[in-house]
Amino acid sequence: MTEPLIRPKRKDPLKRSRQPTLPPAWRSRTAHVLTRVAAEGRFAMQFCPACEIYCYPSREACPQCLTADLIVKDAPRDGVILSETTVRVPSDVYFRERAPWRIGLVHLTCGPVLVSHLHGDCKEGNAVRMSFQIDKAGQAVAFARPKAETPFMSDDKQWREMTADPKFRRVLITNGRTPVGQEIAQALKAAGASILFVGIAEPWKPFPGEDALRGIEGIDIVPLDVSDEKSVFDLAADIGGKVDILINTSEHIRAGGLFDRTGTTTSHVEIGQVYMGLVHLAQAFGPAMRSRGADGTNSAAAWVNILSAYALTNWPKFGQYSAVQAACLSLSQCLRAELRPGGVRVMNVFSGPLDVEWFQTLPPPKVAPRALAASVVRGLKEGLEDVFVGEVAEDIRKRFAANPKALERELGE
Amino acid sequence: MQASKRRPYDRVVLTAPVTIPYVRFSVESAQWWVGRALKGLVDAAGIKASDIDGLCVSSFTLGTDTAIALTQHFGLCVRWLEHIPLGGASAVAALRHAARAVEAGDADIVACVAGDTNHVDSFRRTLEHFSRFSQDAAYPYGAGGANANFALIAQNYMRTYGVTREDLGKIAVSQRTNALRNPHALMKAPLTLEQYIGARPISDPIHLFDCVMPCAGAEAFLVMREDTAKSLGIASARLLGTIERHNAFANDPVQVRGGWAMDIGELYAMAGVKPDDIDVLETYDDYPFIVMMQFEDLGFCKKGEGAEFVRSHDLTIDGDFPQNTSGGQLSVGQAGAGGAYLGMVEALRQVLGTAGPTQVKNARVALASGFGMINYDRGLSSGAAIIAGASS
Numbered sequence: 001m002t003e004p005l006i007r008p009k010r011k012d013p014l015k016r017s018r019q020p021t022l023p024p025a026w027r028s029r030t031a032h033v034l035t036r037v038a039a040e041g042r043f044a045m046q047f048c049p050a051c052e053i054y055c056y057p058s059r060e061a062c063p064q065c066l067t068a069d070l071i072v073k074d075a076p077r078d079g080v081i082l083s084e085t086t087v088r089v090p091s092d093v094y095f096r097e098r099a100p101w102r103i104g105l106v107h108l109t110c111g112p113v114l115v116s117h118l119h120g121d122c123k124e125g126n127a128v129r130m131s132f133q134i135d136k137a138g139q140a141v142a143f144a145r146p147k148a149e150t151p152f153m154s155d156d157k158q159w160r161e162m163t164a165d166p167k168f169r170r171v172l173i174t175n176g177r178t179p180v181g182q183e184i185a186q187a188l189k190a191a192g193a194s195i196l197f198v199g200i201a202e203p204w205k206p207f208p209g210e211d212a213l214r215g216i217e218g219i220d221i222v223p224l225d226v227s228d229e230k231s232v233f234d235l236a237a238d239i240g241g242k243v244d245i246l247i248n249t250s251e252h253i254r255a256g257g258l259f260d261r262t263g264t265t266t267s268h269v270e271i272g273q274v275y276m277g278l279v280h281l282a283q284a285f286g287p288a289m290r291s292r293g294a295d296g297t298n299s300a301a302a303w304v305n306i307l308s309a310y311a312l313t314n315w316p317k318f319g320q321y322s323a324v325q326a327a328c329l330s331l332s333q334c335l336r337a338e339l340r341p342g343g344v345r346v347m348n349v350f351s352g353p354l355d356v357e358w359f360q361t362l363p364p365p366k367v368a369p370r371a372l373a374a375s376v377v378r379g380l381k382e383g384l385e386d387v388f389v390g391e392v393a394e395d396i397r398k399r400f401a402a403n404p405k406a407l408e409r410e411l412g413e
Numbered sequence: 414m415q416a417s418k419r420r421p422y423d424r425v426v427l428t429a430p431v432t433i434p435y436v437r438f439s440v441e442s443a444q445w446w447v448g449r450a451l452k453g454l455v456d457a458a459g460i461k462a463s464d465i466d467g468l469c470v471s472s473f474t475l476g477t478d479t480a481i482a483l484t485q486h487f488g489l490c491v492r493w494l495e496h497i498p499l500g501g502a503s504a505v506a507a508l509r510h511a512a513r514a515v516e517a518g519d520a521d522i523v524a525c526v527a528g529d530t531n532h533v534d535s536f537r538r539t540l541e542h543f544s545r546f547s548q549d550a551a552y553p554y555g556a557g558g559a560n561a562n563f564a565l566i567a568q569n570y571m572r573t574y575g576v577t578r579e580d581l582g583k584i585a586v587s588q589r590t591n592a593l594r595n596p597h598a599l600m601k602a603p604l605t606l607e608q609y610i611g612a613r614p615i616s617d618p619i620h621l622f623d624c625v626m627p628c629a630g631a632e633a634f635l636v637m638r639e640d641t642a643k644s645l646g647i648a649s650a651r652l653l654g655t656i657e658r659h660n661a662f663a664n665d666p667v668q669v670r671g672g673w674a675m676d677i678g679e680l681y682a683m684a685g686v687k688p689d690d691i692d693v694l695e696t697y698d699d700y701p702f703i704v705m706m707q708f709e710d711l712g713f714c715k716k717g718e719g720a721e722f723v724r725s726h727d728l729t730i731d732g733d734f735p736q737n738t739s740g741g742q743l744s745v746g747q748a749g750a751g752g753a754y755l756g757m758v759e760a761l762r763q764v765l766g767t768a769g770p771t772q773v774k775n776a777r778v779a780l781a782s783g784f785g786m787i788n789y790d791r792g793l794s795s796g797a798a799i800i801a802g803a804s805s
Contacts, residue, residue, distance in 0.1 A: 024553045031549040057550035085564035087616045091537045092556035101555040105565045107666045115551045
């Protein structure tokens with residue numbers, strides 16, 4: 001039985017914040033095949049097509065036929081816990097602070113035996129559902145969960161280290177004017193977030209959905225214009241120490257590539273709103289979040305960027321928009337590296353065209369803002385790093401993985 | 414393909430057992446400890462350092478040095494050189510390799526040395542960077558190191574074969590009883606079964622007295638031909654048989670046996686003795702349940718009968734089954750790779766009749782085993798050697 005989380009009390013400002021520490025982070029290059037699958041929430045391992053065996057731990061050749069031609073293949077998630085132990089005296093500070101810590105040997109039905117973290121509700125002999133999770137060090141680790149949902153399952157202390165569950169956490173949504181920002185606010189509230197700070201630039205200007213947004217319990221509308229450095233730093237001075245999850249919903253969607261736009265005014269605005277917005281937010285809120293990565297139940301946990309799937313490969317019809325998205329994707333990797341010492345994860349949510357006015361002329365399928373919001377919550381609850389929302393984004397992900405050049409040519413047709 | 418049989422040894426002997434007494438923490442380097450052990454060998458055999466023409470070294474804490482660096486460091490000009498990074502299986506492997514070298518005339522006097530230092534925090538760092546599989550897929554899970562890995566094996570072993578903590582406690586308590594007679598043992602206080610059972614848990618079912626204490630120290634012996642030993646006028650023990658095996662039983666989902674089980678028949682056949690003929694047994698005792706596993710895999714009882722075997726035998730020096738007579742690593746301390754040599758060096762003393770306070774009466778034939786390298790989920794290396802005193 002998982003002990004339900006207790007709503008954290010207001011923090012005594014005189015108390016020292018526990019400094020973040022990280023689990024052992026060193027991995028071989030080959031082991032990062034698992035980082036890649038964990039980032040997307042897949043369960044896959046090295047596989048020898050000739051011998052038809054899965055290989056674990058990651059290695060450089062098949063232990064049966066010695067071929068180096070191992071592929072990464074999705075695997076059934078079923079396994080049985082052969083043996084478990086509770087580590088009570090770890091040799092490393094991160095685990096020492098969190099001991100006792102349960103691990104086990106899990107025999108997968110597809111063959112390999114994995115040393116794995118164990119959810120509190122599964123015991124020796126149990127059939128389990130396996131996943132690879134991103135731990136606080138940003139590395140992939142095996143995790144065994146009960147096959148069926150158990151009460152307060154996501155409150156499990158070891159599981160919560162692997163996720164950025166919104167329950168009892170304080171969230172900043174940077175732009176509440178848009179349908180996306182508003183749906184995310186509703187979804188985060190439903191997921192148990194305690195306080196929702198929602199940024200509104202020029203708050204005296206009314207906007208659609210304002211009443212419903214203001215009606216959410218625990219919401220705090222804050223003035224925020226991400227393109228304005230002072231506005232961002234002013235807000236950070238006020239609430240920077242209590243933002244546990246930051247969801248960057250800033251957007252500026254305009255069609256056009258290079259030749260069909262006149263001048264650079266639009267370019268400057270989209271860079272200022274979106275790219276510089278991310279820079280301002282990161283510089284203002286990032287350092288405080290990094291220092292609060294181990295600050296109890298409502299520690300800083302995640303930074304979420306809502307990006308377009310066209311960040312991966314340019315779509316010339318929205319060519320400059322795609323370029324700014326690509327710049328944000330690149331910067332998010334920088335941000336991820338700089339937040340990692342705090343154990344704060346960066347999750348990028350890649351969406352296909354949204355069902356909003358700025359994509360009015362595009363044919364379906366389009367992503368409903370509510371579906372995007374649901375994906376954000378799912379990604380946080382499962383501790384993902386890359387989330388693809390909707391058929392278009394999923395299509396681009398697959399084509400990009402298969403052949404980026406083919407994707408580039410086809411998007412340019 | 415039919416595997417060939419291991420050929421028996423032709424008058425290969427071990428001499429000059431050396432122990433450099435252990436300390437919990439040392440400010441000295443591993444090189445210092447190896448140097449002391451080499452000096453001990455030279456003194457014990459009454460030879461000059463320049464007489465050593467073969468060198469085999471095992472250590473975890475030499476930093477960037479391997480055996481070759483040590484030749485210059487200690488002024489040794491050797492014609493046979495070996496560095497064995499097999500942890501707890503290093504002594505058996507060293508002996509096997511050296512034996513064939515002297516037998517073939519590749520060397521006359523091989524110094525087999527293992528030593529490690531133990532600085533504050535060096536143990537944690539050894540764990541963190543133990544091996545690639547360990548770093549990728551074991552250590553990041555709770556960072557319990559060997560204790561956690563072996564706990565997973567112990568948990569399954571105890572459940573599968575009905576082994577109780579009392580059974581394992583008897584091994585630990587008996588070894589402590591033996592250690593009280595060994596002035597070099599770091600553990601000086603008696604251990605009762607109640608203390609063993611009541612000890613704090615480390616990684617269930619491993620408790621404090623299931624664990625070895627990392628320390629600094631060194632152990633060594635010489636390998637040569639019998640005629641060389643005779644001409645030097647030093648007592649020696651004959652090597653009767655050895656086995657070595659790595660990554661055995663890879664398809665066992667959890668380790669329930671070591672590689673010994675693959676080769677044990679050949680060990681006794683090569684040595685020309687039976688388990689009943691073994692007067693002293695020195696097992697590799699990183700954990701008491703691994704000792705019990707060796708009772709089974711080395712042929713003293715059947716698989717699954719280890720607990721009953723322990724219940725029905727007295728494992729102390731004066732008992733009917735003297736085992737780990739020095740106190741073993743559990744009570745003497747684990748000096749890194751020196752832990753592999755502890756049993757071998759003690760076995761050598763026993764059959765030479767020079768074990769002093771821990772001497773087993775009329776010990777003639779001894780078996781020393783090794784076990785090492787938990788690379789991911791199991792110990793990969795195993796080995797064993799049977800030696801006999803000169804009177805045989």
